[in-house]
Amino acid sequence: MPMTRLTLLLAVALSSASALAEAPAIVAACKSCHAEDGSGVGIHFVPIITGIPAAHIEEALYAYKDGARQCMTEPVMCETAALLTDEDIADLAEYFSQLERPSLNVPYDESLAERGEQLHDMHCARCHVPPDDPDVADALGYPLHGQHPAYLRYALQAYIDGTREHLLEQMKEKMDLLEDGDVEALVNYYASY
Numbered sequence: 304m305p306m307t308r309l310t311l312l313l314a315v316a317l318s319s320a321s322a323l324a325e326a327p328a329i330v331a332a333c334k335s336c337h338a339e340d341g342s343g344v345g346i347h348f349v350p351i352i353t354g355i356p357a358a359h360i361e362e363a364l365y366a367y368k369d370g371a372r373q374c375m376t377e378p379v380m381c382e383t384a385a386l387l388t389d390e391d392i393a394d395l396a397e398y399f400s401q402l403e404r405p406s407l408n409v410p411y412d413e414s415l416a417e418r419g420e421q422l423h424d425m426h427c428a429r430c431h432v433p434p435d436d437p438d439v440a441d442a443l444g445y446p447l448h449g450q451h452p453a454y455l456r457y458a459l460q461a462y463i464d465g466t467r468e469h470l471l472e473q474m475k476e477k478m479d480l481l482e483d484g485d486v487e488a489l490v491n492y493y494a495s496y
């Protein structure tokens with residue numbers, strides 16, 4: 304029996320619905336560091352890649368692919384990104400963006416976290432909102448709350464050292480205002496989330 308237009312539409316709708324829940328096969332290339340659920344395998348400098356809107360995951364993967372971000376601690380991340388097709392990147396971003404960010408249970412320093420919150424509100428809150436904020440997909444920057452401290456410390460230092468290009472001049476202006484010790488305060492604040 305030939306498929307009617309309706310059954311065809313339904314079949315397409317169903318297959319894309321199940322595709323949303325299932326990991327694309329290419330996740331095999333990410334598992335050894337990020338785990339299939341994006342929460343990581345316990346390597347402290349590997350970022351948590353859930354709770355990030357799809358557009359930002361794509362942006363990051365292209366930044367590794369084209370060299371705007373260099374992989375100073377783990378070259379395999381950049382080597383892997385270089386092999387991804389546009390379709391892989393779209394599928395991976397779609398998949399990881401649907402997974403919730405797990406709560407981060409790490410020790411942090413309370414007084415540094417308080418100072419970090421002030422710095423965040425003053426310089427960063429306009430573009431960086433928590434992963435469960437209703438406006439997270441429209442924010443210009445990635446959610447930093449609940450990200451591994453070791454990764455954030457490293458990423459901030461990479462912008463300061465220039466091994467990561469700033470994709471937005473406005474963020475560079477804010478980073479230039481930071482003084483000694485501010486990175487540590489911010490990292491403790493994001494860890495307290």
Ligand code: HEC
Nearest residue numbers: 332333336348349350360363373374375377379380383395
């Ligand atoms: C060998 C370990 C390793 C593998 C394999 C790996 N990654 Fe990564 N990933 C890392 C590390 C380490 C970083 C931080 C790199 C840096 O900026 O220097 C990273 C960063 C990222 C980021 C940026 C997150 C952010 O907050 O900016 C994304 C997205 C990402 N990886 C996705 C993937 C995907 C998707 C795959 C599979 C196709 C993958 N990674 C494979 C280790 C790995």
Ligand code: HEC
Nearest residue numbers: 426427430443444445458459468469470471473474477489
């Ligand atoms: C005008 C908007 C804007 C402001 C203000 C801003 N950022 Fe960003 N930030 C971005 C964008 C866009 C990206 C991603 C593109 C890139 O790598 O440049 C980003 C990326 C980052 C990353 C990398 C995240 C990851 O997961 O790899 C960190 C860390 C970060 N910002 C910290 C900060 C801090 C701390 C401040 C305040 C001192 C700040 N940003 C202010 C827009 C902003």
